[in-house]
Amino acid sequence: MNRNELFFGVDVGSVSTNLVAMEPTGQVVKKVYLRTEGNPVAAVQKIFTQLGREFAKAKVLGVGVTGSGRQLIGAILGADVVKNEITAHGVAALQAEPKVRTVVEIGGQDSKIIILRDGVAVDFGMNTVCAAGTGSFLDQQANRLNLPVSELGTLALRARHPVRIAGRCSVFAESEMIHKQQMGHRLEDIVAGLCAALVRNYLNNVAKGKEIQPPVLFQGGVAANAGIKKAFEDELGFPVIVPQYYDVMGAWGAALIAREEQVNYQKTSFRGLKFCEEEIKISSFECPDCANRCEVITVMVAGAKISGWGDRCGKWQRINTEATG
Amino acid sequence: MRRIKIGIPRALLYFWYGPAWRVFFQEMGLTPLVSGPTGKEILNAGVKAAVEEVCLPVKIFLGHSLTMQTQCDCLLTPRYISVNKGEFICPKFMGLPEMTRQAVGTGRQLIWKSDHKCHWGSLKALPREITSGYAQSRVKKSLKKAKAALEAYHLLMQGGLLPLEAETALLKGSQPSAADYEPAIGLIGHPYCLHDAFINLGTVQLLREQGFKVLVPEMFPARQIALELRDLPKPLFWTLGQRILGAFRLMWKKGVAGVVYLSAFACGPEALIGEMVKRESKAAGLPLLQLDLDEHSGEAGFITRMEAFLDLLKRKRRYSCV
Numbered sequence A: 001m002n003r004n005e006l007f008f009g010v011d012v013g014s015v016s017t018n019l020v021a022m023e024p025t026g027q028v029v030k031k032v033y034l035r036t037e038g039n040p041v042a043a044v045q046k047i048f049t050q051l052g053r054e055f056a057k058a059k060v061l062g063v064g065v066t067g068s069g070r071q072l073i074g075a076i077l078g079a080d081v082v083k084n085e086i087t088a089h090g091v092a093a094l095q096a097e098p099k100v101r102t103v104v105e106i107g108g109q110d111s112k113i114i115i116l117r118d119g120v121a122v123d124f125g126m127n128t129v130c131a132a133g134t135g136s137f138l139d140q141q142a143n144r145l146n147l148p149v150s151e152l153g154t155l156a157l158r159a160r161h162p163v164r165i166a167g168r169c170s171v172f173a174e175s176e177m178i179h180k181q182q183m184g185h186r187l188e189d190i191v192a193g194l195c196a197a198l199v200r201n202y203l204n205n206v207a208k209g210k211e212i213q214p215p216v217l218f219q220g221g222v223a224a225n226a227g228i229k230k231a232f233e234d235e236l237g238f239p240v241i242v243p244q245y246y247d248v249m250g251a252w253g254a255a256l257i258a259r260e261e262q263v264n265y266q267k268t269s270f271r272g273l274k275f276c277e278e279e280i281k282i283s284s285f286e287c288p289d290c291a292n293r294c295e296v297i298t299v300m301v302a303g304a305k306i307s308g309w310g311d312r313c314g315k316w317q318r319i320n321t322e323a324t325g
Numbered sequence B: 001m002r003r004i005k006i007g008i009p010r011a012l013l014y015f016w017y018g019p020a021w022r023v024f025f026q027e028m029g030l031t032p033l034v035s036g037p038t039g040k041e042i043l044n045a046g047v048k049a050a051v052e053e054v055c056l057p058v059k060i061f062l063g064h065s066l067t068m069q070t071q072c073d074c075l076l077t078p079r080y081i082s083v084n085k086g087e088f089i090c091p092k093f094m095g096l097p098e099m100t101r102q103a104v105g106t107g108r109q110l111i112w113k114s115d116h117k118c119h120w121g122s123l124k125a126l127p128r129e130i131t132s133g134y135a136q137s138r139v140k141k142s143l144k145k146a147k148a149a150l151e152a153y154h155l156l157m158q159g160g161l162l163p164l165e166a167e168t169a170l171l172k173g174s175q176p177s178a179a180d181y182e183p184a185i186g187l188i189g190h191p192y193c194l195h196d197a198f199i200n201l202g203t204v205q206l207l208r209e210q211g212f213k214v215l216v217p218e219m220f221p222a223r224q225i226a227l228e229l230r231d232l233p234k235p236l237f238w239t240l241g242q243r244i245l246g247a248f249r250l251m252w253k254k255g256v257a258g259v260v261y262l263s264a265f266a267c268g269p270e271a272l273i274g275e276m277v278k279r280e281s282k283a284a285g286l287p288l289l290q291l292d293l294d295e296h297s298g299e300a301g302f303i304t305r306m307e308a309f310l311d312l313l314k315r316k317r318r319y320s321c322v
Helices: A040-054 A070-077 A085-096 A135-144 A149-157 A170-183 A187-204 A226-236 A246-260 A315-324 B014-027 B040-049 B056-071 B096-104 B128-133 B136-158 B163-172 B203-209 B222-228 B239-253 B268-284 B299-321
Strands: A005-012 A016-022 A028-035 A059-066 A102-106 A111-117 A120-126 A216-219 A280-286 A295-301 A304-309 B005-008 B031-034 B074-076 B108-110 B184-188 B213-215 B259-264 B288-293
Touching: A005 A040, A005 A070, A005 A085, A005 A246, A016 A040, A016 A246, A028 A040, A028 A246, A040 A070, A040 A280, A059 A070, A059 A085, A059 A246, A070 A295, A070 A304, A085 A102, A085 A111, A085 A120, A085 A216, A085 A246, A085 B299, A120 B299, A135 A149, A135 A170, A135 A187, A149 A187, A149 A226, A170 A187, A187 A226, A216 A226, A216 A246, A304 A315, B005 B014, B005 B056, B014 B031, B014 B136, B014 B163, B040 B056, B040 B096, B056 B074, B056 B096, B096 B108, B128 B136, B136 B163, B184 B203, B184 B239, B203 B213, B203 B259, B203 B299, B222 B239, B239 B259, B239 B268, B259 B268, B268 B288, B288 B299
Parallel strands: A005 A059, A102 A216, B005 B031, B005 B074, B074 B108, B184 B213, B184 B259, B259 B288
Antiparallel strands: A005 A016, A016 A028, A102 A111, A111 A120, A280 A295, A295 A304
């Protein structure tokens, strides 16, 4: 396959790292979903190594990066746009369904809600520090029940009498699930109860005080779970839509924003696929120059300093920009 | 003769009364020493010394007191319970001198009061050490100058300056003018949350860098705020809470693009004010971002939310113009 011109969007999340290659029309030509496994740099290198063969001849017009590791990966890639994941998800949802009024996104470590009216985001919410009710909790429970996480959903759909599980706190939820198991409830009923608890938790915390109006788009890795989707529909009373690229919406959004902002940067600063083979070193130190004691991050690629951040005064960022030009 | 040094922690009500305190002690022939801006060491010292229940700003106050106690002869620990009739400051301010004593140990403290019986600007409210050790005429004169300084300070802020800028302008005598540009964004919360750039990760600067003119409650005169809140079924008895809600309504009338509300984690009064602000913003269709500040506020989550909110405002503007 050889496409001529492409935008790349990368979403560096806590659990997964995703990439989307997009035509200038907005059409996705390739999506990759990979587990981050605690090493975002290695994950991105792996993805681009895979892609290198496929898109060796393509011309890259722009690169957008989002997700919690966006700053780090953005620096290494030479991204043109580094955007927060809320904006990215909102933009992608609008592309998938221009009439969307609510976006429900449940990822590995965080979950969010975006309220849109007439094609513009007007409000959003995000879970607080606690990751209860997110993908990693489902992962954990699937592990404990010795099931692949991808099967939780189909299992939940087979439930006839879902049990009630308190979902406010994942620690309590887990002990309650164990209790229900010991009482002799069927596994599918417990899993369905877990899905319902997760949805209730989401609606009561993340979506608290927000008006959920259809069409609702359900995206993020957890949208693969049909049990959760059904629990949402039961709770809301109307269907929710899982878009085609539900698992890479953040990456798609980043690519779309890269396209949108192209007028501002004209030529991409993407460093090319060569970075896959480069040795990337990241170090941090505590700057002793003032009472803030900032933890400054320095990124070295092939022995040369390319970026750094974390300082509140901007001194190290300035030094770094001067060094790199 | 060595002049006595008075340590003034740059925390809590300093952002409202600081210049008056500085001028007063200066006029009394003492040397006011104001602690530096909050940093990691101050935060850590405060968190370690404070009891768990208090809010972050009180911990910061204790941190400032601890770091400067060795450099001064007396620490100023105000006990401002009430500054307006029928209204109160948060109860934690009532116990501030005691909390400081517990944290700092046996240093000398100056307790400047303000309550329903004696206003902070009266002789009775002053620390005993001052009123008994100096001629009354001198104290009165200094107090008058302090009040004049406070008034000038607040006029500067009402002219569009932030507390720090107004303080510099007042004490150094320079006269910077506030830039007036669009779009404006409202930033509400207690002054010690908004103007301590360390605990709010430089929110004001961040908003300015993103091209917003920042409005804060200190820029609105008390009269206007009182007028704005006349229609409440029951008056709010937290003075600072009134300023937050009143300023919020005034900002909305001024046509700000959105409002950012920074609240301190574990702040009691704010639990109530926050809800009122939330309901009113929803009814008015004014975008609102509420962020909690605490000592381990994840920087990443804070910045992500802030960026997303600013994107939302900008995109809204861009698409509503087309």
